[in-house]
Amino acid sequence: MKEDLQLKLSNIEPEAFQKDLIGWFEQEMRELPWRKNKDPYQIWVSEIMLQQTRVDTVIPFYHRFMEQFPTIEALANAPEEKVLKAWEGLGYYSRARNLQTAVREVHEQYEGRVPSSPKEISSLKGVGPYTAGAILSIAYGVPEPAVDGNVMRVLSRVLSIWEDIAKPSSRKVFEEAVRYLISHKNPSYFNQALMELGALVCTPTSPSCLLCPVQAHCSAFAEGVQRDLPVKTRKKSTKVIDLLTVIVQNQQGEWLMNQRPSQGLLANLWEFPSFEKQQGESAVSQLNDFLLADFGVNIVLDPEPWMVQDHVFSHLTWKMAVFKGELTKTSTQNRQNAVWLTKEEVEKLTLPVSHRKIWNQYVSLHS
DNA sequence: AACACGTGGAG
DNA sequence: TCTCCAAGTGT
Known part of the structure; x- marks a missing residue:
């Protein structure tokens, strides 16, 4: 001692x-x-x-x-x-x-x-x-x-x-x-x-x-x-991530949901398809590319975000821009974690608070 | 050792 | 708004 x-x-x-x-x-x-x-x-x-x-x-x-x-x-x-x-x-x-x-x-x-x-x-x-x-x-x-x-x-x-x-x-x-x-x-x-x-x-x-x-x-x-007392040094500030999020519905009225990877942030939780925004190209153009490449779907997107929302984690902040879109045609889905679900099925998923808030807002305005 | 890992409440 | 937090652990 x-x-x-x-x-x-x-x-x-x-x-x-x-x-x-x-x-x-x-x-x-x-x-x-x-x-x-x-x-x-x-x-x-x-x-x-x-x-x-x-x-x-x-x-x-x-x-x-x-x-x-x-x-x-x-x-x-x-x-x-x-x-x-x-x-x-x-x-x-x-x-x-x-x-x-x-x-x-x-x-x-x-x-x-x-x-x-x-x-x-x-x-x-x-x-x-x-x-x-x-x-x-x-x-x-x-x-x-x-x-x-x-x-x-x-x-x-x-x-x-x-x-x-x-x-x-x-x-x-x-x-x-x-x-x-x-x-x-x-x-x-x-x-x-x-x-x-x-x-x-x-x-x-x-x-x-x-x-x-x-x-x-x-x-x-x-x-x-x-x-x-106590002496406690504070941790450094958190970084900001611009996120593009999409609510997509198909002809059957089902929504496209994605399960996050089993490691890392919000592991295994479900979410609306989301991508980190890159510099340069427009958000809608980036989203179309992402959705085709990662989910194998062609989507008609609204030109402007339906809502924006900040979500603060302990170590980072998501600045989320949420777009709405409809499925036009589908090819093979490249991503196994993605699935189309009914309203009842979406309710049963485990969503992070950020996405649960988006869903609640969406449901309250579309019912 | 330093950082990733969530959220909602307080001052 | 902003900052710090509140009965920490895994890597």
Whole structure:
């Protein structure tokens, strides 16, 4: 352990800190659907959904998901498309696929029981250091650190740690701190309390230090620097991609839909055919070329976009221009991922929010 | 280590 | 509008 951290930890009494922290948690903890019991599967699903996602956003998804896939066996046996559909709108869709992959492994390799050792649970797809610690401590009472953004923020203030929490290497420093501070009597509440404190009191901007149960232990408060912590460098700006999107109908009134590749952005989700716009030629001309080359269809397009829409991802922005068109004649379809679907069938697909919005707009104006 | 990977809410 | 985020993981 770094001597620097050692010194800071020597200024705090773990038992007193635990008592104040856990006592507060027992009084103030929110009633959340995944706090009703300690079922490892239920904890697991909630932890995956909560990755980079707000509690309020997760709650309705969690309810629907657990209703649809109440057990490890149910999720293991479900078709992947059903799982993705249940995840529609939640984002970071690889979480859903990784979760099912891991659940299938638990079903087959561990007789359906979520492993309780750090090594085994960490080997599961989608279970990183945070999630492993969260499941182990909350479901099994194992005193492992579960260091997320909340924990790094809270402890950076309590211990006055000036490491840049945006750097991957910083997590280890906070794990060391948690290993020293954690309650072995109640690791579950200790870890949850640290996160709850970060969510409710020790917030990113304007922390409520006067209401804080561990104020007496807090080095940043003592020094008046709680607003300067944590140190977190911001990431660089996102790039912009001009996208040409087409809603195409054939003579039967079906729509042309495309399934995205199984790797990368929005993997395996469905969409209206879309292409990155190139410099130079007109949008309609480019679209005609693309549709013929990639989908083997000749389309009569409206000359102007039917609607435009920006969609912001974490790392890029789509500036979408959506055109409408009708099929004139078709040759062999070059792209296997493309298919003509009825309205009912389109509704059943998993679309990214950007395309779901376009579809909703389209349906509301054509019915 | 650095970047890809979604979304909706807050200030 | 803009920026930052919210219970991170995979590569």
